Structures are given as structure tokens and as C-alpha cells.
Amino acid sequence: MRRRLVDSATRGLLFLTTLAGCSLLALILTAVVGRGFPSMSIEFLTREARDFGLDGGIFHQIAGTLILTASAGIVSFPIALGSALFQTEFLKSAGLKQALRIATYTLNGVPTILFGLTGYMFFGALLGMGVSWVTGALILAVMILPTVQISVLEAIESIPAHYRESGMALGLTPWAQIRSIVLPQSFYGIVTGVLLGLARAAGETAAIMFTATAFSGAGIPRSLARPVSTLQTHILVLAQEAVNPKAVANAWGAGLALTALVFALMLSALWARSRLRLESHR
Amino acid sequence: MNDTPPPIEIRDACVSFRGKTVLDEIDCEFRPRSATAVIGSSGSGKTTLLRTIARMNDGMDGFRFRGKLFVQGSEIYGNGTDVCRLRGKVGMVFQKPCVFPKSVLENAVFGLKHHQPERKKEFPELAERFLREAFLWDEVKDRLHQPAAVLSQGQQQRLAIARALAVGPEIFLMDEPTASLDPKSTQAIEELVRSLKQKHCVVLATHNLGQARRLCEEVLFVCEGRIRESGPASRVFDNPLDEETRAYLSQ
Amino acid sequence: MSPSADPQANGPERNGRYFPGRGPAYWVCAGFACVALGAAGILLGYLVAESLPALRSQGWPFLLGKDWFVGENYGALPMIYGSVMATALALALALPFALGGAVFVAEFLPARARLIVKSIMELLAGVPGIVYGLLGMSFLAPWIKDAFGLIDGNSLLAAGALLGIMVLPTVMTLSEDALRSVPAEYRENALSLGLTQTEVVFSVAVPQALPGIAGAVFLGVGRAMGETIAVLLVIGGIDRIPSPWYDVFSPGQSIPSKLGREAAESLGYGLHWNALMGLGLVLLLMTMAVAFAGNLFLRRARP
Numbered sequence: 001m002r003r004r005l006v007d008s009a010t011r012g013l014l015f016l017t018t019l020a021g022c023s024l025l026a027l028i029l030t031a032v033v034g035r036g037f038p039s040m041s042i043e044f045l046t047r048e049a050r051d052f053g054l055d056g057g058i059f060h061q062i063a064g065t066l067i068l069t070a071s072a073g074i075v076s077f078p079i080a081l082g083s084a085l086f087q088t089e090f091l092k093s094a095g096l097k098q099a100l101r102i103a104t105y106t107l108n109g110v111p112t113i114l115f116g117l118t119g120y121m122f123f124g125a126l127l128g129m130g131v132s133w134v135t136g137a138l139i140l141a142v143m144i145l146p147t148v149q150i151s152v153l154e155a156i157e158s159i160p161a162h163y164r165e166s167g168m169a170l171g172l173t174p175w176a177q178i179r180s181i182v183l184p185q186s187f188y189g190i191v192t193g194v195l196l197g198l199a200r201a202a203g204e205t206a207a208i209m210f211t212a213t214a215f216s217g218a219g220i221p222r223s224l225a226r227p228v229s230t231l232q233t234h235i236l237v238l239a240q241e242a243v244n245p246k247a248v249a250n251a252w253g254a255g256l257a258l259t260a261l262v263f264a265l266m267l268s269a270l271w272a273r274s275r276l277r278l279e280s281h282r
Numbered sequence: 283m284n285d286t287p288p289p290i291e292i293r294d295a296c297v298s299f300r301g302k303t304v305l306d307e308i309d310c311e312f313r314p315r316s317a318t319a320v321i322g323s324s325g326s327g328k329t330t331l332l333r334t335i336a337r338m339n340d341g342m343d344g345f346r347f348r349g350k351l352f353v354q355g356s357e358i359y360g361n362g363t364d365v366c367r368l369r370g371k372v373g374m375v376f377q378k379p380c381v382f383p384k385s386v387l388e389n390a391v392f393g394l395k396h397h398q399p400e401r402k403k404e405f406p407e408l409a410e411r412f413l414r415e416a417f418l419w420d421e422v423k424d425r426l427h428q429p430a431a432v433l434s435q436g437q438q439q440r441l442a443i444a445r446a447l448a449v450g451p452e453i454f455l456m457d458e459p460t461a462s463l464d465p466k467s468t469q470a471i472e473e474l475v476r477s478l479k480q481k482h483c484v485v486l487a488t489h490n491l492g493q494a495r496r497l498c499e500e501v502l503f504v505c506e507g508r509i510r511e512s513g514p515a516s517r518v519f520d521n522p523l524d525e526e527t528r529a530y531l532s533q
Numbered sequence: 534m535s536p537s538a539d540p541q542a543n544g545p546e547r548n549g550r551y552f553p554g555r556g557p558a559y560w561v562c563a564g565f566a567c568v569a570l571g572a573a574g575i576l577l578g579y580l581v582a583e584s585l586p587a588l589r590s591q592g593w594p595f596l597l598g599k600d601w602f603v604g605e606n607y608g609a610l611p612m613i614y615g616s617v618m619a620t621a622l623a624l625a626l627a628l629p630f631a632l633g634g635a636v637f638v639a640e641f642l643p644a645r646a647r648l649i650v651k652s653i654m655e656l657l658a659g660v661p662g663i664v665y666g667l668l669g670m671s672f673l674a675p676w677i678k679d680a681f682g683l684i685d686g687n688s689l690l691a692a693g694a695l696l697g698i699m700v701l702p703t704v705m706t707l708s709e710d711a712l713r714s715v716p717a718e719y720r721e722n723a724l725s726l727g728l729t730q731t732e733v734v735f736s737v738a739v740p741q742a743l744p745g746i747a748g749a750v751f752l753g754v755g756r757a758m759g760e761t762i763a764v765l766l767v768i769g770g771i772d773r774i775p776s777p778w779y780d781v782f783s784p785g786q787s788i789p790s791k792l793g794r795e796a797a798e799s800l801g802y803g804l805h806w807n808a809l810m811g812l813g814l815v816l817l818l819m820t821m822a823v824a825f826a827g828n829l830f831l832r833r834a835r836p
Contacts, residue, residue, distance in 0.1 A: 107573050203663070262660065338721065
């Protein structure tokens, strides 16, 4: 009897903690949508900012976030894929493999601002790229590299051994093995990794705020050497003018747009991962 | 003697998962102090039948039970059944030996620790008693405090049986307990079943017809979720009445 | 386990895998792997090289000094304190909910509901830090100010609470994964012995998932320590250790928030920059230790 009581009480307690956690998070979503929605309009999304962001829209900021994120993804993807393939298909030593793995996982936990600081020193100062689109893209690319790589790695490693063995039995060359077995079998895993990486890059502020972005005057950059303006840094600057209600309202509008963008990427990633699971259970 | 109800009595039972019927028109009883073999091909519903008796299907997706199932005279799918107490009375042994990542001793008293925590002081003696009953004591008495995972598969299975014995069940459901064991370990488990059925009602699901013949007094042949034939082992094996049973036994 | 796993029999085959020779594909992939490693090397190299001047001119007082005056002296202790304190507060606030939630979702929710809750949690783990910062600034800090009667809501407590909210989904989903990876047969065996479901959870599932859960917590700690932008907006930005030290209602400064605030002022020049890089090095070592420990635990959980 006492055991039943303990059982029910524990269940209730666990349920309450879950409920509290979930409702807190529901509250967050309502707050973001509720605060951001009033500033949202077609004009807000399609016009350029005026009067230091107090007036006008966020068109350039959306475009800037998109191009910065996309270019980071384009740089990062081949490196992550090649590196993951090297670890799974070519590297023989178990010790080296383990070391590379630990390095990748550890890098994934490095605070993003450090990528900003050292990335600026290397790309911006040493290579003379300055505060620019290309500096930001490269910094973000390095930052999301471990994220993408880990996803790809895990997808490749979960390919059942019999697929590989049947490829080997047919006498495939390494490249043919990669092209016809490894890549098709881990396709959705690779897609998941790339999308997660893009989501991470799109939401990142600290790594780019003093390395790639300018607050005002930066439209769509005409060259790689020009700074961009992004949603993230736009919100940051507006947020620091907390006394001006118009600035805060526009910050929330931009926040909603950014959250929607990141959620779209995350949802696609979740979808791709569920496809990966489906395929591997077939 | 007729006053005591049979250990297990199933009346017109039907089990389905998500609307798909797995067991139908099950009607049988099991006798005390004897072993009953449940035979039939893979997927015929043997495992489901055993799990239904211990209410192990409760958490499964879309599980539904219709009919009546009595354990020692009380209906277990009725209201107010204490599932934990039921499972204390009905021990279950699974196909794959499964020991917890703890020491041999802790494994032996694992269930006891939750059912009778007040007897904590007696645990070492109790562990010895049940390990002896499971014919395992001599093999493990020097390594009671080592992790149970170091034991062989056959020893792990006997440890699982000792662990179930410790809770004090009167009924033993064994779901192909020797299917993943080597011949020598199988022999040890069979020896153990012979001693268990002196006191307990044993229900043994098995693929191994020789084992069923060696160990069991009664046989229940299940095919596609229905009981096709039941009766004393000698009669069913030597003179099956049902067409399907004959076909299965002659394989 | 297949009969062909015999290493002697199959030449280049090992553990059922085929290790081919060094064709162009090998060199391309090796090149990319080197680029990836090189990036990590550059990160570490720059942090060490650039912080050396500050460490040399300040000596030990860099780590232990309590004052940070640009142009005079640089003491990192208030920032280290702020980082540790905010992270500790975040853990204290988030862990009960994250772990309780993980256990409930993994063990008591039906499959479909579990999928929904998990998807929501993973989405929330992806909400940008700047949006959390905006939330903290508009709701959390004013609320803390009113609730505790402070002059300014921006404080260590606000930073800790905000970080707690931010890492909750991460810790919860990873712990849930750890619990789900405990094989179902252990639960079945324990259930068949007549244990109640919570007894099964706490005597079988949780102990076995513990390394994985510990790993999840460590990764959460790492995330909280490194978060810049959200903390920057609510921590208050004062470089001092409050007295008494446990006064979490006073404003503070964490290492990332300090870097975020001041890096743009001295981008690449002078001792100030070197000191900031030194702070970055301290932060990197702290988070690397945490991430390393966490991954050790996770590795033990997934042999």
C-alpha cells in the first residue's frame, strides 16, 4: 500500500516538473509571437531600415542573415563531409579516430564568441579581410563545422554493416563505395547535419557582431569585402536602446522574424532526421 | 481438495493489439505442482499468452483483453487488481538472460529489496537459500560480490530464476528459457525446472519438443492465436487428435 | 560476428570494414580533415599567443586580481566568478525540471506524446540567444526587480535564471535520449518481479542512464558558460564580486559578456586586447574541461 502511494506521488511530482518546464517554454513562444506580431507586416519585411532602425523595415537584415548563413553553409559542408568520410572510410588507427572524435565533440562546445575573437585575428587582421561578409562567413563556417561533422559522422556510422559488406563483396573502389553506398545510405543524416548547422549559424550573434556586421548604412553587400547587416545584430543594437519603445517594438519584430527563420531550419532538420530513422528501419 | 481453485484459469479470452487479434477463444486451466508445455510455431501467440497471465502487456501500445483470467481464483483483469502483488505471485523468466549491472548478490535479492525492505538484514541468508534452490550456489558462492555480467549465459539465466524465486511466486512462466543457451546450460535449466515443478505451477513455452516431452505432464498446442489441442503430454505426443497438431509434431 | 571477420583471411579487411588504398578520394578527404583540424589549431594558437603579453605583464594577479581598469591593470577574477555563479544558478534552477521532465517523458509518456514533447524541446534548444536576451530584458529582469524590490533587475540572478531556461531543453532532450537507450528488457525483467513503475525507473533505468545523464548535464554547463549575447543583456555589466559573495541580486559580469562588451573597443590592439584574449583562453579551458568530462561520460554511456 505504501509502495502504491510512493509510486503515485512520484509520478505526480514528475508530471508537475514536466508541466512546469513545458508551460514555461510555451510562455516563451507566446511572448515572442505576442510581442513580435504587432510590428509584423509586409512592409516591415520588405522595406529597408531608416532612422537607425526606428523606422522602416528589416529587409536588408533578413537578406544579410540569409546570405551570411548560406555562405557559411556552402564553405562548411564540403569540409565537414570530407572530414567525416576521412574519419569513417580511410582512417585506420583506432586511437587517431578516437582522438579526432573527441576533438570534434570538444570543439562543438567551444563558446561562439571565441570563434569571433580568433577568427577576426586570423581572417580579418592577418589575411586582411577586415570587418566583412567574407570574414563573417568563414568564422561561422568554422563555428558550425563540428555540428555538421558530428551529424554526418553519426549517420555514416549507423549504416548497417551488411550494406558495406555487400559493396565490398562486389569489389567496389573506395570512391564507388562512398558514392553508391555510404552517401545514399546516410543522405538524410547529412541533410540533417547541414540544416542543424545552418540553424546554428542563423541564430548566432556573438561571433559576428564585431567581425562581419555594420549597424547602419550596410545594405546588400556589393562585394565579399563589405560588411553586412543582420537580424541578430540589428536586434542587439535596438535592444540596447531599451528606453525607446519604438526601438524595442522593432527589435521584437526582428526577433520574431529570426525565430521563424531558425525554426524553419530546425523543423526541416527534424523532418530529415525522422526520414533517416524511417529509412534505417526499413 | 476441490475447494482450492486452479493456479491459472482462462475463460474465453481474447487479446488484441491495436485492433489486431493475437489470441482468440483461449479457454484452459493450469494445474498446481506440475509443468505444462505451451508449444507452437514462432508467432503463434505463445509469448503473448504467457505475458498476458502476468499482465506484462499492460504498457504495450493498443493492448486489449476480453474474457476472464483467474489467478488463484481472483480475476486479474478486474477492477482493483494490485498488479505488483500479482507479479509477485507470478514469476516470469524470459528467453534472453538478463541480469542487472549489479553484483550477483544484489541481483538475487533485487525483487526482495522492494517487496520486503524491512528484512534487509536477512538478505545474505535469503540470497544463499534461493541461489541454492536455483542450483547456482556452488558456482557463485566465491564471487557473490562480483558483477553478475561475468557469469556465463546459463548461469545468468539461473540467477534470473533465483531472483524470481526470491519474490516467492507460486506460478512460474518460462518463455523459452533455454532458447539462447548451449546444451550444457540447457540441461542445468531442465534439471531446475524438474525441481521447481515439485512446488510450483510451471508454464513452459518452448520450441524444443523433446524438452516438452521430458519435462511436462500437460501440453497446450497453440496455432495462429488459438488453442488447437490440449491434454496430457503422453496422449498429445503419441496420439494427436488435431490435424494441425499432427503436422506440427511430425516436423 | 560473421564468419568473414577473421582478420587473417581477408587481407585489408578489419572488423568487417574495408580499408582501401590511397586514391584521389583519400587525399581530398584527408585535406578536408586537415582543414578542420587546422581551424581548431588556429583557434587555440591565437588565444595562447595573443594572451601571452597580458599574462606576462600581469602575472598571477591576472587570474586572481579583482580589478579591471583599462590601461592600468587587468584582473579576471570577477568575470570568472560571474561565469561560475551564473552557471551554478542556471543549473540549480534548471536541473529539477530538466531531469524530472526527462524521466517523465522517457518513462511515462506514450510514444506519440513523447515525440511531440521532444520535438518542441529540440526546437526551443534552437531559439537564438539574442531572442532569449530580448525575453530576459523585457520580462525576466523587470520581474526580478519587482519581485525582490531591487533598483535594477539586471543581476547575476537574472543571468542565471535566463541561462537555466536556455539550457533546460538541451539537458532534458539529451537525458531523455540516455534513458531511452537503456534496453527495454531490463525494465521488463524488473516489472516481472513485481516492482512498481517508479521503482523500475529509479532502480533500473536511471542508474543505467546515469553516465548519459551526467554527460547531458555537463554539455548543458558548457553551453551556459559560453553563452554571450543573452547574458550580456541581463547580467548588469559591473566587474566586481559582490559582498557578500553569494549576493546574487547584485549585477556582475561573465567572461563572455565582458568579451562581447569590450572586444569591439580594442579590436586587435594593445594590452587591453591581450587581456581580453587571456580571458578568452580561461573561458576556453573552462569549457573544454567541461565538454571533455561530459563526452567521457557520454562515451561510457554508449559503448
